[in-house]
Amino acid sequence: MTINFRTDLAVEAHEYVATQNPQGINGVDVQDQNFQDHFVKRVEITTPGASQQMGKQMGRYITLEMPDFRKKNTEFEERVSQTFAQQLNSMLPPSPNQNVLIVGLGNWNVTPDALGPKVIDRLLITRHLKSMMPERFSNNDYQTVSALAPGVLGLTGIETSEVIEGVVRQTQPDYIIAIDALAARDVSRLNTTIQISDTGIHPGSGVGNKRKGITREDLGVDVIAIGVPTVVDAVTVTSDTIEMVTNTVAQNSQGGQGGQFYQALNSLDGQQKEQLIAEVLNQNLGSLIVTPKEIDRLIEDISDVVAGGINAALHPVIDYQDATKHLY
Amino acid sequence: MTINFRTDLAVEAHEYVATQNPQGINGVDVQDQNFQDHFVKRVEITTPGASQQMGKQMGRYITLEMPDFRKKNTEFEERVSQTFAQQLNSMLPPSPNQNVLIVGLGNWNVTPDALGPKVIDRLLITRHLKSMMPERFSNNDYQTVSALAPGVLGLTGIETSEVIEGVVRQTQPDYIIAIDALAARDVSRLNTTIQISDTGIHPGSGVGNKRKGITREDLGVDVIAIGVPTVVDAVTVTSDTIEMVTNTVAQNSQGGQGGQFYQALNSLDGQQKEQLIAEVLNQNLGSLIVTPKEIDRLIEDISDVVAGGINAALHPVIDYQDATKHLY
Amino acid sequence: MTINFRTDLAVEAHEYVATQNPQGINGVDVQDQNFQDHFVKRVEITTPGASQQMGKQMGRYITLEMPDFRKKNTEFEERVSQTFAQQLNSMLPPSPNQNVLIVGLGNWNVTPDALGPKVIDRLLITRHLKSMMPERFSNNDYQTVSALAPGVLGLTGIETSEVIEGVVRQTQPDYIIAIDALAARDVSRLNTTIQISDTGIHPGSGVGNKRKGITREDLGVDVIAIGVPTVVDAVTVTSDTIEMVTNTVAQNSQGGQGGQFYQALNSLDGQQKEQLIAEVLNQNLGSLIVTPKEIDRLIEDISDVVAGGINAALHPVIDYQDATKHLY
């Protein structure tokens, strides 16, 4: 049995599969690390079978969970930015002075999809400075960083991966960091979770659909993906709510399991249920998303954390504690 | 029996109450007018009883429905802007050369709440021009228009109505037009409906909560309210979906009405159901809204229609056909 | 002899008058204080005669000079924000728990004039929080702060001072802090200088022209003005350049003072010279300004410093060292 709902987060896929398989899942290693007010969970998928079960590529996924992030708090932002920088560093090649291309995926005109471009805007870009002022931007202090927000197919008419492939050919980076807004299943994860993975970005993930991948297979270099869930699909939210409500009612109603009707409701397969929900949601009008009302501010705040963490992880001269100070 | 869900639209309240009262509602007059590709519905609430039943103030509500508005189409926008201008005009005082204050309510930092400020930015403002260049801005061509985006309590620390009251005292307008983003119940109404009413804006309506009203009682002058639904509360969406899904299952399941479980589910009162939904939605994290993914663009487009219509309705010199041409 | 050029800065007026009066100016006290990489100059105008000579109201003017501010440097920004907070504090009433209204003047659609609204957006606003959660926002920790960006006459049709007067009547603040973009004479002051004064804002100052004042006389409460020069008028720049070039040529040319032509050039009075320049600059096309190319970024950076400093100066709970951390 495989996962049948939409999430870009390995931790959500793992939670779901673990619930279905209480005896344990072969081929998945999980490690937890707790900080004062935030948490790190590492999930590694090591076998093709586990990959299929979870609907996620084989590889490493680090998830930083910050349940209180939506409450504005500068010191807390600094602490999580520091943890994020350290976790990101653990995914990066150890050799110094790499040539790194950072791509900010997504549509800058759609707030919940604008994470990538917003992070790009805050990064310390050095590729041109290192060639123009090599003494001031020495290898001991700075790696070679370039960045690009390639836009989305609807804005450019060009597949995102085509733009990136063209730039990779010209600039020959050692590896790529790709930043994207994600879809979660659980609304409590919106803007409170950052995922880092070494699997690249595969078609169909992200808030906007990209049809080609941004992976080592496509581009010839490693791709580290950084993502933050900013929306839940409205169909997912309502579907989960129905399940939760009917289960609760069933447990509380007379006779425990409630008879024919409950069975009828439960016997709806996923497709039928989605069709009913889609009627309510008038999906023909276009995608409906569930998002926090203050999404505009939350995207700014988490872009600070991600950009600050990337700057600190990449450039030896920037201390982890000062991650959010060096935004540009 | 009164309405027990959240909507700022009189037509939605009316639809609901009409379903509950198939024999008709006393004290509500409804008129329909159909155009090529958009529709106008007038609802007038004439008795306190009907007002209570519908949960809406006594007064006139004109609703412009444009089901295809989310598809970008310039000619269509021009046609609906023209209809909107005419309908708005039917609500305005007939005497020429009034002094009109237009207030754009809502938070410019929150996309779905930014309708009011965005409309204000596009209006033709004449109060200062008429005093500086009275010949060029004659009474035959232009009324006296001033405008204000007072912000929201969270941004200013001042009740919106306090700011407006202060400005009304200084500028002594003949009447006020207040523009606000609304909450609907039905997702298909998002960014496809414009409501005009002569009731002002009462506490608790709008996307952000305003605690004092913007009404003749509060301010001493008439207030025409213009609103566009831009969000549906996530609790409303999921609650409606559950009801629709269970009703459909009940009709299709064996034995017609499905037995105990359906009864148990239906016997949940509104409060219990909302509590269950709130658990799924983790409401303690803050408001979750359901909105079209392309809300950023939709808000721009409908702001053009509303602002163009206001300009044409107010200033004799602007033809209705050219409404959207005179945006500033 | 009085000053005959346009500057909103008391230090520039003083420099000019001091050059014309090498023997000293009666009625002006000047104090300097030097920090590691920034400087504070206090000018106090104590007599009507000095006021007339300098073209500035009687009162205190504190100027913070940060010649290197245009180079991005986070630590430096923190240091100047701290100094700014302390200097601002020296202008504020000593009694705790005042009710302060902060107004951000200027046009948010014109980058160099958007300083006021941008600062407002970053402030910690407490007036509503103190009434809703009095224990959490106690008088020991937080003063009562509300804020408003009233827009400009061209956007609203209402004099800025009318909007403020209306709000002052409603909210009865103890005093006002008014933030505005200024015009300087010397381009090196653009975005490198902050002026604080206890004189309020008088008609004709600021980047956009306000015709009524924002002063104790107009509003009945003290007005502390904070300003940053963001533009120099193009006429001023070219006029000064001509003077400097011709003087240099005169000194270097044979015969020292260069004969008839130099005399002819110098005998041009200000009005004639401005008329010649205006022809070159085609002033009929509208105002031309001189501004740094990167003005968009500079406005963001200096808004951080000003807003951080105001937050720290007003709220006892915020340390001066953490001024820029508490932006909202």
Add this chain to the structure above:
Amino acid sequence: MTINFRTDLAVEAHEYVATQNPQGINGVDVQDQNFQDHFVKRVEITTPGASQQMGKQMGRYITLEMPDFRKKNTEFEERVSQTFAQQLNSMLPPSPNQNVLIVGLGNWNVTPDALGPKVIDRLLITRHLKSMMPERFSNNDYQTVSALAPGVLGLTGIETSEVIEGVVRQTQPDYIIAIDALAARDVSRLNTTIQISDTGIHPGSGVGNKRKGITREDLGVDVIAIGVPTVVDAVTVTSDTIEMVTNTVAQNSQGGQGGQFYQALNSLDGQQKEQLIAEVLNQNLGSLIVTPKEIDRLIEDISDVVAGGINAALHPVIDYQDATKHLY
């Protein structure tokens, strides 16, 4: 004698050279066409000698002059958009259904340099639609258009031309249209002139400096360049003003030519004069530009005209009269 000041406009270079060579310039053809309230001037540089004299590449330059453009007027914008579309069309390859890549050069964070990205945002992009819905987007109605805003070196660390070259390799366009903000010499040209040329974009032109070219030589396909002057360098403005003022004084002063001093002033060569001016302008602080105060609005308006004109020129389905209606 060659031109020694900075302008990106062929008409300005021509005016200057024509003044210096009243007997005519070999190798330059000029044609004028006057419309009701705007003008078209075609300059063709046909010989290397003329190219060197004018400091401009050999090729065709069409200039659309709209002296009243800064005054907001929708009908006028429509008329000039239509003329612009026709003139642009005269530069484009006649064969139907070309694959066109449109690049919007410049820095979206710097208002006067943001023309290119802003135009890109308003274009009708069809490349992906034609492959997904070939019947709806037939060759008779739509050409194949893709678009890119590659950013600037300081934001990306990558030469603009490298990004474009990479994308050209991937998407194999038939030709390129490149849009850029320009520097003029005469302030009256700011936001009132559009230049179209078939020469591509050469290093050093544009508001931001691009070091590699965007030309047929660099990219292997034709490049049509569209530019609008949005700034004048502050040194240029002051230098021109000095010249104009001293000449006027000389003519009016006794003895006509004014003696030694005038000669001394005139004997300053360009470099000495620029050095003196640079001292006044403190150029070490970074570039100073002269720009209209309302540049933010003007850039929006002219982006509408340019984008509308490109849409109409490229897609047979769009009428020239409706150019500005089809912005996206």
